[in-house]
Amino acid sequence: MNENKIYLEGLSFFAFHGLFDEEAKLGQRFIVDLTCWADFEQATHSDKYEDTICYGTLAKTVETVVTKSRFNLLERLAGAICEAVFQMDPRISKITVKVNKPSAPVPVHVGGFAVEITRNRPATSS
Template sequence: MERIILEDLAFYAFHGVHDEEARLGQRFHVDMTVHADLSKAVASDHYADTICYASLVKTIEEVVTGGRFNLIERLAGAIADAVLAVDPRIDTVDIRVHKPGAPLPLSTGHVSIALTKSRG
């Protein structure tokens, strides 16, 4: 099983429980690993035999910027569901959503959620 890895995709969105998060918004960063059988692409070197990276990025962007979630846990789940729907060859998706501007009682650090979802 091969993997496509997308790292540190940044989007501006309005997720969070607090009113100011909905009003002001903040950056969210997404890392994703897609597990799929890409052995045909490895052998053929043909674009049609792989999964389009741009379509994966566009799918993530639509989920992150297209709605509002209170929890990044739910955001990660929605991303995973949407990515699994992109291509039937995708078997498993690992998602990590970083919320660097989370309201923490510290001057440094950030919050992340990691989620793995498989087809079926």
């Protein structure tokens, strides 16, 4: 099986994640980078849409998790994104997701705080 990658970089969403009440009320920007490993070798030969994974559907899946849920931790948000993407397309075998919170409420100037996780598709029980 060939393992190819699809990258979605710099997906930006306004959402309400964080530990503090102000974050739940005011919200802030979150930036997500997503890498999906999948066998779409057929698409490199066929040039057919059905032989690859829809980038737009991937982006909408991430958007739904980020904007329609609320989590205290970036770690949980990243995990929820992985779970949703695995559900979206069974051809995806591995995911790396990075979630950046560029406006974290901390008393020091920073370009953002981020977490990155990598998950393999969970094994299915027979």
